[in-house]
Amino acid sequence: MTVVDETVQQCRDLLDLLPAQALAKARERHPGIGGFAVFPVYAPVEIIHAAGLMPLGLFGVGSKLEITHADSRFQSFICSIAKSTLELFLRGEMTPFAGAVFSSICDVARNLASVAKRNAPDMYIEYLHLPQNAASEATRTYTRAEFRRFRDNLSARVGRPITDDAIRSSLDVFNRVRRLVRALYEHRRSHPGTLSTGELFAVLQACTRMMPEDAAVLLEDLLNSARTRKPLARDSVRVVVEGSFCEQPPIELIEAIESAGCQIVDDDLLVGWRLFKADVPTAGDPVANLADAYVAGSMYTSVRYDSGQPRTEGLVQRVRAAGADAVVFAAAKFCEPALLDYVLFRKILDERNIPHLKLEFEEKMWTFDRLRTEVETFTESMLFD
Amino acid sequence: MPPTGPAAPVSPTVSAPRKVAAAARDYRGVVHDLSKDVMTGWMNQLQDATRNGAPSAYMMISGNCVEILRCFDILPVFPEINALQLAIRKKALPYILKAEEIGYASDNCAYVKADMGYTLSGGVGENGTIPRPTFIVCNFVGCNVYIKWFEQCAAMMDVPIVMIDIPFVRENQPSPEDVRYVMSQLEELIGTCERLTGKKFDIDRLREILGYSARAEEGWALAKSLCRNRPAPFDCYFDSINMMGPINALRGTKDAADFFDAAVAHYQKMVEEGVGALDEEKFRIVVEGPPPYPYYRNFRNLFERWKAVAVQSTYSTVGGTWEFGFRHDPDRPLESIAEQMLLHNLCNRTMIERYRQIKTYVESWHADALVIHSVKSCRLFSAGQGDMREYFTKELGIPTLMVESDLEDPRYYAEAQMKNRIDAFFESLEYKRVREAAAV
Ligand code: SF4
Ligand code: SF4
Numbered sequence A: 001m002t003v004v005d006e007t008v009q010q011c012r013d014l015l016d017l018l019p020a021q022a023l024a025k026a027r028e029r030h031p032g033i034g035g036f037a038v039f040p041v042y043a044p045v046e047i048i049h050a051a052g053l054m055p056l057g058l059f060g061v062g063s064k065l066e067i068t069h070a071d072s073r074f075q076s077f078i079c080s081i082a083k084s085t086l087e088l089f090l091r092g093e094m095t096p097f098a099g100a101v102f103s104s105i106c107d108v109a110r111n112l113a114s115v116a117k118r119n120a121p122d123m124y125i126e127y128l129h130l131p132q133n134a135a136s137e138a139t140r141t142y143t144r145a146e147f148r149r150f151r152d153n154l155s156a157r158v159g160r161p162i163t164d165d166a167i168r169s170s171l172d173v174f175n176r177v178r179r180l181v182r183a184l185y186e187h188r189r190s191h192p193g194t195l196s197t198g199e200l201f202a203v204l205q206a207c208t209r210m211m212p213e214d215a216a217v218l219l220e221d222l223l224n225s226a227r228t229r230k231p232l233a234r235d236s237v238r239v240v241v242e243g244s245f246c247e248q249p250p251i252e253l254i255e256a257i258e259s260a261g262c263q264i265v266d267d268d269l270l271v272g273w274r275l276f277k278a279d280v281p282t283a284g285d286p287v288a289n290l291a292d293a294y295v296a297g298s299m300y301t302s303v304r305y306d307s308g309q310p311r312t313e314g315l316v317q318r319v320r321a322a323g324a325d326a327v328v329f330a331a332a333k334f335c336e337p338a339l340l341d342y343v344l345f346r347k348i349l350d351e352r353n354i355p356h357l358k359l360e361f362e363e364k365m366w367t368f369d370r371l372r373t374e375v376e377t378f379t380e381s382m383l384f385d
Numbered sequence B: 001m002p003p004t005g006p007a008a009p010v011s012p013t014v015s016a017p018r019k020v021a022a023a024a025r026d027y028r029g030v031v032h033d034l035s036k037d038v039m040t041g042w043m044n045q046l047q048d049a050t051r052n053g054a055p056s057a058y059m060m061i062s063g064n065c066v067e068i069l070r071c072f073d074i075l076p077v078f079p080e081i082n083a084l085q086l087a088i089r090k091k092a093l094p095y096i097l098k099a100e101e102i103g104y105a106s107d108n109c110a111y112v113k114a115d116m117g118y119t120l121s122g123g124v125g126e127n128g129t130i131p132r133p134t135f136i137v138c139n140f141v142g143c144n145v146y147i148k149w150f151e152q153c154a155a156m157m158d159v160p161i162v163m164i165d166i167p168f169v170r171e172n173q174p175s176p177e178d179v180r181y182v183m184s185q186l187e188e189l190i191g192t193c194e195r196l197t198g199k200k201f202d203i204d205r206l207r208e209i210l211g212y213s214a215r216a217e218e219g220w221a222l223a224k225s226l227c228r229n230r231p232a233p234f235d236c237y238f239d240s241i242n243m244m245g246p247i248n249a250l251r252g253t254k255d256a257a258d259f260f261d262a263a264v265a266h267y268q269k270m271v272e273e274g275v276g277a278l279d280e281e282k283f284r285i286v287v288e289g290p291p292p293y294p295y296y297r298n299f300r301n302l303f304e305r306w307k308a309v310a311v312q313s314t315y316s317t318v319g320g321t322w323e324f325g326f327r328h329d330p331d332r333p334l335e336s337i338a339e340q341m342l343l344h345n346l347c348n349r350t351m352i353e354r355y356r357q358i359k360t361y362v363e364s365w366h367a368d369a370l371v372i373h374s375v376k377s378c379r380l381f382s383a384g385q386g387d388m389r390e391y392f393t394k395e396l397g398i399p400t401l402m403v404e405s406d407l408e409d410p411r412y413y414a415e416a417q418m419k420n421r422i423d424a425f426f427e428s429l430e431y432k433r434v435r436e437a438a439a440v
Helices: A003-015 A019-029 A045-050 A080-090 A107-119 A139-158 A164-190 A197-207 A212-228 A251-259 A286-296 A311-321 A336-351 A369-384 B021-052 B066-071 B079-088 B092-101 B110-120 B145-157 B176-197 B203-226 B241-249 B254-273 B293-304 B333-342 B351-364 B385-395 B415-439
Strands: A034-038 A053-057 A097-103 A124-128 A237-242 A262-267 A326-332 A356-361 B056-058 B075-077 B135-140 B161-165 B283-288 B308-313 B369-375 B400-405
Touching: A003 A197, A003 A212, A019 A034, A019 A053, A019 A097, A034 A045, A045 A053, A045 A139, A045 A164, A045 A286, A080 A107, A097 A107, A097 A139, A107 A124, A107 B351, A107 B385, A124 A139, A139 A286, A139 B176, A164 A197, A164 A212, A164 A262, A164 A286, A197 A212, A197 A251, A237 A251, A237 A311, A237 A369, A251 A262, A251 A326, A251 A369, A262 A311, A262 A326, A311 A336, A326 A336, A326 A369, A336 A356, A336 B145, A356 A369, B021 B075, B021 B241, B021 B254, B066 B075, B066 B176, B066 B203, B079 B092, B079 B110, B079 B293, B092 B110, B092 B293, B110 B145, B135 B145, B135 B176, B145 B161, B161 B176, B176 B333, B203 B241, B203 B254, B203 B333, B241 B254, B283 B351, B293 B308, B293 B415, B351 B385, B369 B385, B369 B415, B385 B400, B400 B415
Parallel strands: A034 A053, A034 A097, A097 A124, A237 A262, A237 A326, A326 A356, B056 B075, B056 B135, B135 B161, B283 B308, B283 B369, B369 B400
Antiparallel strands: none
């Protein structure tokens, strides 16, 4: 086994755990550390970390847990992540956590925050309204106030101050993590065959389940070993994967896309955990810096309206910058923001003659053969036309 | 047991006056006609604007700020009302399919699809019934789909869009920062309206408009509170649509205010005469969720045959919850508009708040049961209604029925299944009454 293989295997093992088990695992290295769950897409994790807690990405349960309670609360036409998240709350699986944060990404997530709160009345559940108007003069002030409100509420809940200095050090750590992630994305793009997206995705998702200090070490190792890896050459179509910003596809789906002849050169997987295009400055007021980075320094996502940075142009730029030939649109089943965005994405891709393919996934998928065949047909049509 | 069966016992708790059916229907007809008159006036204006180019703006219903548009003589256009009308006239499906052709998914909100399909088919613009708007005001109050819908309208029609981002109520009250953020955006909207129309903002005009709004809101609250009476003078779910058009689309006009005065007078008289919405009122229900517009009449019949009347409904409060006291205030024009958008409507509040609202309805409007109509399109309403049912049945002991279909897409309405569920529910309510009566 190479270093990359070992790292990836460790990460896959960590992803096999339920959130509470992943927290227990983190406690082996950081005795007594508290956990704080972060529902996608984005939350200011630095504030959580500065409170002495481990932010943990809540990305559903995959096939690890049978949904037996949440099905009666959320109807059949609701995305899997909402159901599996509620299942965790209903089964008391979230009790070891100090709290959880949700945000204004869609109608389902908003109602989920309420329903989770009702069923876990003693737990601190925060709901952030992240701004949808980037053009107003008042947006920065509002966003700063919103991040401060979170800091103050969290501080009151944990019973200790969250100082600016602590937030600055957390910014340092997360800046480092995000820098490494950017480097890994760059490496994957420019050195085909040395790091697959299946591998990268497993590692990055596992990084949302560990302390960022540990994640940084892991990512650094991964980057160094990927750089020494011999490329596996094969004919492939370079694609951007779009639409997986919230609920994450099963790793097997990503692997199926790759084995069907695609090289994924950019994507919006786990985008909230690597949202900023550059380091967030630490000097001055760190909460204000973080809020400003959210307002003006973020990548586009399907859960945010930003008149100055239309997502359609964003996708086209993403395709161009990555030198991609096509887009694979992979949306969670029933995900309203992803499925609505597809309409405008498809329009602009058609206008710019960029081929695209649409797939849908859900947590409980167990066979990927049909999707693999679909992708194969798509890539073959591109390779041999 | 069929509701008309000979053994149907008379409720021990409800003594419904058996007044003439015709009288009730006449009264219902009067308010319906009044509503139709004022709404037709507005729709004619829309039609005229397709050709004369009068300034117009798209806007959403939920917690809107239509008064600001009115202040500049900008004609408000509501795509949600377009979708609703297409559905109730049974014309939605071809447009839904048209939208699906350009990439909308079968799981997307069908209100969006019907409206977009209509736009793509030429329904908006010179040869249609709705003007291509001068600009779009996206009042993002609760529903995230609003943002996508309007963004897509703006892209398809190439018109400018102004976003009004309303922070969701996440503590008990909006924070001062929330209010400031909204106020700034309203001021920016006023600036845009000035630029687009070349008119100067006149605060006294706005005050006058808000005076009409407050008068209509007062009428709304009075009419709804009349449904606390037994029998209720109108069905606060099915008939409230007559009031929703005027309050949400025409608020701020003298016509809307006059409409409410007249409607209240009619309902008041009915109460005095002991006339109800039905010949006999046997069950009082609260309804949660939007109605299945493509089968409005059918759905209504399923309740009427059980002599069940809705005495309150949450759907009627998407625009505003005026029955709990809020009024626009001419003395605090922009502040009160901001408060309406932030706090005094159903959409911008949590599910937990909605549970409270329903509980108040059941208690203060003396209802026997809660009916949840879960619609696939609208996840703002439906996501989590299973938990709502759990709360009302298990924790509060209120009989609760949940049925599913859609508010726009006729393909999701299964009459036979719906009927079975509704019949079984009322049968059990009836049985419960018999048992309780026997136990006394
Ligand atoms: S997967 Fe989509 S619909 Fe579900 S919570 Fe996430 S953003 Fe909302
Ligand atoms: S989701 Fe509901 S509130 Fe939102 S646009 Fe659709 S029908 Fe209207």
